[in-house]
Amino acid sequence: MRFVLASASSARLSVLRSAGIDPLVRVSGVDEDAVTASLGDPAPTELVTALAQAKADAVAAEIGAEEPDAVVVGCDSMLLMAHGEIVGKPGTREAAAKRWAQNSGSSGELLTGHAIVRLEGGEVTARAKGHLGTTVRFGEPSEAELEAYLATGEPLHVAGGFTLEGFGGWFIEGVDGDPSSVLGISLPLTRKLLAEVGVSVVTLWSSPNAE
Template identity: 45%
Template sequence: MLLEQGGVSPLLRPANIDEDALIASLGGTAPADVVAALARAKADAIAPGHPDDVVIGCDSMLLLDGELLGKPHTVEATIERWRAQRGRTAHLLTGHAATYRGEWVQHTVRTAIQFGDVSDTDIEAYARSGQPLECAGAFTLEALGSWFIDSIDGDPTSVIGLSMPFLRRALYQFGLDASAFWD
């Protein structure tokens, strides 16, 4: 969505990596490095098949009370997460890895999320909508989630999933211009 709104028609390829196994292998690694490793693994899985393309991998996790939280996957886990994070500030860490012709640029973007003090009824309705089940931190800024985020401090595009400022800087490091990718 972000790329399309930015004038780019991306080619999307799922990386199909075992995220849980990779996270387990990184025990004791700093949270920002965990999400960067996930992003790199995703890009690395796709890059060999696209040697002349810019390949980008991203992954996000919510850092709350020192614990990295990924996708809740179930309604029950979503409700539990929202009860723990409502009315609080947490940090969404979005790891980015971009590669082009063997060069790599990696960065983790940290954005503070102020969650609203949401009622139990709204938490349950949001969880049952299915929208937050496959989202890091069990929320989105767009769609129904927009009701429940009071503010963010940082890059809003990284919260949606891809930091456009990161991508612009990565393209420049590769000697490319963002406008060259516009349709």
């Protein structure tokens, strides 16, 4: 059985490989704005879960003939900021700077939605979905530090405008909850969802994760 990651995220891929899984990567191409619009006025947790489900479903529909026995995992992450706004990837330097101005010295909740579709004989036999929230405590970078961080381009393309594993890690004071979820894919939640579709995560390991 193949583990198929419905995401282009290098951070998610790195987390999985470090945890013993070498997934097949397929990007869904889902129109996230269209999915969001179809939900009306969703709760933040409903939004990230629905986006994850849309991505998993899209890839499952495309890959059945190529990988008839597989679990397809879709993920989506957004930051629920202290003042109640939920945001995804900034996209522009200006938006990233605004996010950091708002978050500096405060905390936000990184919401991660996961969805799994199980394929057997090329047909969907089970689905599971869930979400997780992890509190992120932001530091207070100086103006010069923030300018240097923005200049790397990194915060423009990641949920909430920050990372733990990259340049952004210098400015994160702490995480309360599952750190792997902040990297984009929660290992504990994924394990539980796999169990819901009848798959033990240990059967998917490519090799023991040992020194």
